[in-house]
Amino acid sequence: MVSMWDGLLGKLKNPLIRLLIRIHAGPEKLRTLQNHIVPMFTLKMPHMLDGTEDAITRNAQAMILFHADKKSDRYRNDIYIALTYALLKAHSLGIGATAIDLIPPAIERTPCLKKLFQIPEENEVVASMILGYAKHKYKRAIQRKLERVTWI
Secondary structure, eight states, X not given: OHHHHHHHHHHTTSHHXXXXXXXHHOHHHHHHIIIIIHHHHHHHHHHHHTTSOOTTTTTOSEEEEEEXXXXXXXXXXHHHHHHHHHHHHHHHTTOEXXXXXXXXXXXXXXXXXXXXXXXXXXEEEEEEEEEEOOSSOOSSOOOOOOTTOOOO
């Protein structure tokens, strides 16, 4: 996963590659890459390459991959519904869980990862969730006034 993201960082420096990503993946994904992924990975990539940091799975104890046959009807919508229920279930059991959008593209673009995770060739990995027990437990939430809520 790290080598795939490292390679993409290098490619994003090329204006032609950025244009192709914008056309193929859309402007929203390109903005996400430029505004979130590139700044984070630029700082963390050296540590990820030498194995001292895991900015992708955050050293989670477990991971769930959500995948489906590419020929299924509206499978992406169904997967995001399943992911939502899985997150709610994990939290109800006291397990920390979060959706990680960095994992599916790496698996989809790396055949050895698809084989490692036993993803059938006809399936697409759409979403992933990491799970584990939180390092810190929060006893109370911060009480804040909701600034942008209009109550009707």
